[in-house]
Amino acid sequence: MPVIGGGAHILVFPYPAQGHMIPLLDLTHHLATLGLTVTVLVTPKNLSLLNPLLSKHPSSIKTLVLPFPTHPSLPAGVENAKDLTPKSAPAMMRALGELRQPLLQWFKSHPSPPIAIVSDMFLGWTHHLACQLGILRVVFSPSGAMALSVMYYLWRDLPKRNDPDDHSAMISFPKMPNSPIYPWYQLSGLYRSYIEGDPVSEFIKDGFRANMESWGLVINSFESLEKDYLDYLKNELGHDRVWTVGPLLDPSGPTERGGPGANWAGDIMTWLDSCKDHTVVYVCFGSQAVLTSEQMEALGLGLEKSGATFIWCIKEARGDAKCGVVPPGLEDLVAGRGRIVRGWAPQVSILSHRAVGAFLTHCGWNSVLEGLVAGVAMLAWPMGADQFVNATLLVEELKVAIRVCEGAESVPNSDELGRLVAQLVVDRNRVEMVRAMESSKAVLNAIKGGGSSFKDLDRLVMHLTKEASLRDKILDVEQKCSTMEFTDNHYKPIMHA
Known part of the structure; x- marks a missing residue:
């Protein structure tokens, strides 16, 4: 610039x-x-x-x-x-x-x-x-x-x-x-x-x-x-x-957005390299949302039923054993096709990887923009703040997303969630996929020279x-005026000791 x-x-x-x-x-x-x-x-x-x-x-x-x-x-x-x-x-x-x-x-x-x-x-x-x-x-x-x-x-x-x-x-x-x-x-x-x-x-x-x-x-x-x-x-x-x-x-600009670099981040990218294009679903609900055990179980079951490859970033609750906990046995059930990240994840790098085709998100605005830049279709689960309005923009106006759940206390239907996830990564001609790619082009046009x-x-x-x-x-002017003496429309410098 x-x-x-x-x-x-x-x-x-x-x-x-x-x-x-x-x-x-x-x-x-x-x-x-x-x-x-x-x-x-x-x-x-x-x-x-x-x-x-x-x-x-x-x-x-x-x-x-x-x-x-x-x-x-x-x-x-x-x-x-x-x-x-x-x-x-x-x-x-x-x-x-x-x-x-x-x-x-x-x-x-x-x-x-x-x-x-x-x-x-x-x-x-x-x-x-x-x-x-x-x-x-x-x-x-x-x-x-x-x-x-x-x-x-x-x-x-x-x-x-x-x-x-x-x-x-x-x-x-x-x-x-x-x-x-x-x-x-x-x-x-x-x-x-x-x-x-x-x-x-x-x-x-x-x-x-x-x-x-x-x-x-x-x-x-x-x-x-x-x-x-x-x-x-x-x-x-x-x-x-x-x-x-x-x-x-x-x-x-700076690359460490929201979290420190981690050794395992490279392992995630290597794993994504082994996946087919547009087949991976990235799941993340931002830096503050912590899911209840019931929500975790429904979401985990939905991902398992979808048969899709996924990365699930989880924020674990501090001192609360009932929230943010991966359902028992899930990691064994999805071994090889599912990766679970606890804590911070390199979201921008993950979304921009060729293997990622869909993003299950809480619709925080930063995540929305990162998803649009990456050209991935989104699954919307707004939970609070401006997220419900953002979901309206994504689903009803831009048509780059499907609404799968609403509210911080809502529990998704695991069968329906699994079906939607599977459809989104299998059908590349779905309107949400096509519109997501078009939106990505619009974003890149906006930020380029x-x-x-x-x-x-x-x-x-x-x-x-x-x-x-x-x-x-x-x-x-003020400084000059402060050193001038005005008399009969004329001025002369004021002499200071």
């Missing part, structure tokens, strides 16, 4: 959850490559996650390490959402708000402070900080445009249920493209836990509304994937400073560089 940033200084502030940090750090890599000077704000226990980035950009990326604030609802020493339940997200977001004062002090004492803050959508309070400092705030959305549209709609209009106990009450979004409708239980947990007047709830509501007021918006998506929702967002925000720069995964995401990334950097130049000129 050509260097166009001119060294303009920005602050990047990720939210400390894997699905949020990884894409924003990927964006940071791109911004530094294009010539911006970046300071990344992290808390001490997350500093090591920046090592690949710092080693690649030793001169253009620096760190600002601030102590993680305490909060009565958070366990002592916790600094990353992966160590918490989703119900702890409001407390995590509120705790991070306590960084406003130390961050303000850092800005005021810095000899060349950033001209903009690029911060995660869960850090909406940084908009108020940016206004106080007289600089720009750019929202980063690790979710797609459709999911973000739903979130903004919720926090702006605050729809309610007629019966507060009806978890299946349907909530409609008539002003959005395609007018989606979702049962209450499929809406954002942050929104469902909102209590009017509660200080933490009001802080989160204010944060999302501050996002809508911020100067710009960067989305980890690409134009042709979600054009209708991008147009909707621009109309709702009242400006076109909306940039789609995804998928942000860069083959030339001249593509929509490539151009939007350049435009974002040029906007920030222009703002930095304007600010420098203003400061230069």
Whole structure:
């Protein structure tokens, strides 16, 4: 990429959850490559996650390490959402708000402070900080445009249920493209836990509304994937400073995304080398979801009945013998055609291998984009957060996926699951397979030179560089004015001792 940033200084502030940090750090890599000077704000226990980035950009990326604030609802020493339940997200977001004062002090004492803050959508309070400092705030959305549209709609209009106990009450979004409708239980947990007047709830509501007021918006998506929702967002925000720069995964960037390298990772790739093209199903539900014993048994039985070759990545529960445990005897039953990985797996490398043809996923946005890049058909089992909206996009609009289950507590029918898995890897002419390959081409066109995401990334950097130049000129004029004495429309230099 050509260097166009001119060294303009920005602050990047990720939210400390894997699905949020990884894409924003990927964006940071791109911004530094294009010539911006970046300071990344992290808390001490997350500093090591920046090592690949710092080693690649030793001169253009620096760190600002601030102590993680305490909060009565958070366990002592916790600094990353992966160590918490989703119900702890409001407390995590509120705790991070306590960084406003130390961050303000850092800005005021810095000899060349950033001209903009690029911060995660869960850090909406940084908009108020940016206004106080007289600089720009750019929202980063690790979710797609459709999911973000739903979130903004919720926090702006605050729809309610007629019966507060009806978890299946349907909530409609008539002003959005395609007018989606979702049962209450499929809406954002942050929104469902909102209590009017509660200080933490009001802080989160204010944060999302501050996002809508911020100067710009960067989305980890690409134009042709979600054009209708991008147009909707621009109309709702009242400006076109909306940039789609995804998928942000860069083959030339850091490769250890979300986990350390492991010796056995090479064994998986060697095993995949021995498999036929497009015959392997990759199964993974992200970094946080832990399946119950009943779900594990149904899923394991479905994979066994499918007869398909598979890799199953499992997150095991800490201290809970009833969750995340492989059904007894399964590994013996599928020996030779099934590999089970406990903990982190090199997902990007697995999905991009020629042998993988399908992906059973929770529909987290990072996984969705990685699946689209790889051109694999998907089996959708959304469980929470933005995943139900993502599943709608994949299944009903893009038609690259089949919905196999819904909800964090649902248990799939093993017979039906086995049938769908078998069909997806056997029939290469299924519409989902064909559409997945077409979507892969669209993704690659977006991120290559001249593509929509490539151009939007350049435009974002040029906007920030222009703002930095304007600010420098203003400061230069102010400095000159401070050393001039104005008299009768003339001025002369003020002599200082």
